[in-house]
Amino acid sequence: MRYAQGGGLTDAERAARERIRLQAVERFEGGEKNREIAAALRVSGRSVERWRRAWRERGEVGVRSKGSPGRPRLGPDQIVWLDRELERGPLAHGWADQRWTLARVKTLIGRLFHVSYTVEGTWRLLKRHGWSWQQPARRAIERDDAAVEVWKKETWPRVRASRRRSGPGWSSRTKPGSR
Known part of the structure; x- marks a missing residue:
């Protein structure tokens, strides 16, 4: 199911939807x-269909909520472990330079926890836990x-001043002489 705002349901909204489905089950049993x-x-x-x-296929269990689809797959202890490993740096994990890329972090998560994330999911996980995107300063x-x-x-x-145009008939919206 897709939601216009780009998000899913809160736990309370999910519980309300589940109550409606369970009311429907009672009505199924009543023959409505x-x-x-x-x-x-x-x-x-x-x-309803x-x-x-x-x-019919699975009973009441079939209409119950399956929980939040976006629940994190790494527990709090695993997040702490991941933070420590990221702090150690890419060299400690076999990469040739000191740059963490999302693909590398994704690979590290797979190696450590045997859990598969997408690159986008890896970014969301890191962002949720305080990591930020960094651009190395290249000089x-x-x-x-x-x-x-x-x-x-x-x-x-001097360069900036010579680019400025002034005078009658000039604005950012019109071309010179188009009046």
């Missing part, structure tokens, strides 16, 4: 028709910071 049940419970006829099929070896500062103070204002 799908149309009557749908109208009484204010749900779609398709939902799906619930009745699940009820040229030949970089001269003093020369960069001089350029920013002296040259850049």
